[in-house]
Amino acid sequence: MSTSTETPISSELNQESVDRFRFSDYFGPAVVFGFFIAVWYLLANVILPQQKRFLLPSPHSVLTEGFFVWHSGTRRGLYPILMSLWDSAKIALIGLLLTIIIGMSLAIFMSSRRWFERATWPYLVAIQSAPILALTPLIRALIDGSTKQRLLVVVLIAIFPIVSNTLFGLLSADKSQHELFTLHNTSRWTRLTKLQIPSALPNIFVGLRISAGLAVIGAVVGDFYFREGGVVGIGAQIDVYRARLWGPELITAIILASLLGLVVFLIFGWIAKKVIGKWHITTRGN
Amino acid sequence: METQPVTPDQSTKSTPALSFNSVSKTFPDGTRALDDISFSIEPGEFVTVVGPSGCGKSTLLRIASHLEECSSGHYTIDESSIGYVFQDATLMPWRTVQRNVELIAELHKIDKETRSRLVQDAISLVGLSGFEEKYPRQLSGGMKMRASLARSLVLKPKVFLFDEPFGALDEITRERLNDELLRLFQHEGFAGLFITHSISEAVYMSTRVMVMSARPGRITHTFEIPFAFPRTHDLRYEPEFARICGEISHALRGEQQ
Numbered sequence: 254m255s256t257s258t259e260t261p262i263s264s265e266l267n268q269e270s271v272d273r274f275r276f277s278d279y280f281g282p283a284v285v286f287g288f289f290i291a292v293w294y295l296l297a298n299v300i301l302p303q304q305k306r307f308l309l310p311s312p313h314s315v316l317t318e319g320f321f322v323w324h325s326g327t328r329r330g331l332y333p334i335l336m337s338l339w340d341s342a343k344i345a346l347i348g349l350l351l352t353i354i355i356g357m358s359l360a361i362f363m364s365s366r367r368w369f370e371r372a373t374w375p376y377l378v379a380i381q382s383a384p385i386l387a388l389t390p391l392i393r394a395l396i397d398g399s400t401k402q403r404l405l406v407v408v409l410i411a412i413f414p415i416v417s418n419t420l421f422g423l424l425s426a427d428k429s430q431h432e433l434f435t436l437h438n439t440s441r442w443t444r445l446t447k448l449q450i451p452s453a454l455p456n457i458f459v460g461l462r463i464s465a466g467l468a469v470i471g472a473v474v475g476d477f478y479f480r481e482g483g484v485v486g487i488g489a490q491i492d493v494y495r496a497r498l499w500g501p502e503l504i505t506a507i508i509l510a511s512l513l514g515l516v517v518f519l520i521f522g523w524i525a526k527k528v529i530g531k532w533h534i535t536t537r538g539n
Numbered sequence: 540m541e542t543q544p545v546t547p548d549q550s551t552k553s554t555p556a557l558s559f560n561s562v563s564k565t566f567p568d569g570t571r572a573l574d575d576i577s578f579s580i581e582p583g584e585f586v587t588v589v590g591p592s593g594c595g596k597s598t599l600l601r602i603a604s605h606l607e608e609c610s611s612g613h614y615t616i617d618e619s620s621i622g623y624v625f626q627d628a629t630l631m632p633w634r635t636v637q638r639n640v641e642l643i644a645e646l647h648k649i650d651k652e653t654r655s656r657l658v659q660d661a662i663s664l665v666g667l668s669g670f671e672e673k674y675p676r677q678l679s680g681g682m683k684m685r686a687s688l689a690r691s692l693v694l695k696p697k698v699f700l701f702d703e704p705f706g707a708l709d710e711i712t713r714e715r716l717n718d719e720l721l722r723l724f725q726h727e728g729f730a731g732l733f734i735t736h737s738i739s740e741a742v743y744m745s746t747r748v749m750v751m752s753a754r755p756g757r758i759t760h761t762f763e764i765p766f767a768f769p770r771t772h773d774l775r776y777e778p779e780f781a782r783i784c785g786e787i788s789h790a791l792r793g794e795q796q
Contacts (some may be wrong), residue, residue, distance in 0.1 A: 433642075437647065532674045
């Protein structure tokens with residue numbers, strides 16, 4: 254046999270994807286961060302007219318009055334902000350879970366029934382672009398309980414990327430791969446689980462990442478419109494700070510809400526790498 | 540190799556593994572892809588079809604494997620086990636070589652133990668031992684094709700259909716895989732139907748070469764290839780080999796005018 258002469262051409266690819274510290278990975282974000290802080294100082298102290306500077310406190314006063322104060326009064330300090338953040342995070346995660354279940358089931362059904370895809374697609378697009386603000390009276394009239402109302406907002410805002418990416422992925426398997434399954438008289442279910450879903454995974458994860466970010470936005474938006482009782486989400490908290498002109502608290506809450514989105518995004522990126530990183534490489538022309 | 544190689548002339552000439560009886564195929568747009576095709580292949584025969592692009596060679600295979608239906612005529616094929624090797628390797632990128640080779644056995648619900656034994660046999664038969672845990676993206680084109688071959692070999696098919704499997708490979712890899720496939724052919728004694736553009740590949744591999752014309756796709760010439768097995772690489776440089784290649788080339792050119 255003459256196989257020993259033939260070596261895999263890209264065995265080095267393995268090494269390339271191994272995690273290792275690269276200066277450039279951290280240098281870029283650090284520079285952008287520095288630039289961001291500089292612009293912030295400039296806005297807060299130079300560009301904004303004197304009488305409007307209360308709207309945007311300087312970075313250091315956000316740190317000292319927002320982040321470094323643990324608890325003061327009922328709403329001031331990091332502790333109440335973190336509590337509302339946790340409240341919103343729960344809504345975002347449960348909502349995301351619902352979105353994934355509903356969205357993927359929809360996509361699977363759409364991929365197998367052309368008429369269903371045609372029938373539902375326009376409405377999914379419409380949901381994606383519908384202003385949730387306009388729907389709030391309707392949601393309030395139809396559903397009792399702020400938790401359910403907020404979850405519905407999360408699902409409405411986050412569902413489209415999951416459905417569209419999953420559907421696209423499910424339909425992306427090669428014709429000849431399908432024919433291989435046809436040759437062996439495979440059932441619809443086997444074709445779905447052994448061919449379509451695995452080949453859709455890279456797209457599904459793209460959808461998940463986008464939807465995860467949107468779920469956080471959905472939770473914050475939901476807080477704005479649907480709140481009851483004493484426990485409030487971060488969105489409602491932000492609204493209170495805005496109304497009372499508590500600048501440092503407002504900025505702290507906004508930063509933490511954004512960080513929540515970032516963390517969720519990173520978690521899904523990490524899961525994607527664990528699940529499909531071994532066989533899927535995103536190509537970048539270099 | 541534990542089993543005695545089966546040479547084509549020793550094989551029993553009983554029922555053909557594949558036979559076409561005036562099979563025709565017209566596509567919905569009116570293209571006559573196949574016109575009155577008749578031939579039969581017995582176990583231990585390796586038949587190659589050469590012809591210009593778009594003459595319906597692939598359609599022939601697709602009909603034989605039930606991927607498409609013929610418009611008229613009838614054909615029989617040994618249903619018990621058909622191997623089909625696609626133009627590209629069609630490996631599943633999320634499966635390792637081992638799991639890719641396993642796929643067809645898995646689809647046929649063969650139990651795990653038997654499956655892993657069959658898979659090991661097939662992998663060593665195509666010379667991929669040691670690469671079981673690699674993913675397709677880590678393999679060269681030739682190795683992907685080997686894995687694809689191994690996948691079809693697992694169920695030990697009696698009829699093997701090849702749709703230009705080596706067309707995308709470089710010359711050296713291609714010739715090496717020709718030798719490997721011939722070795723498998725002798726070892727397994729299946730009936731082979733092979734599609735190619737390359738005349739020398741056709742002559743080197745086959746016991747019989749059929750020349751097809753384009754639109755309508757029709758078998759215009761049939762050449763029996765007399766060389767004995769096992770065939771070695773030197774055969775490619777023999778005058779008789781060149782002469783047969785020339786004849787087939789003439790037949791093809793006649794068709795293309």
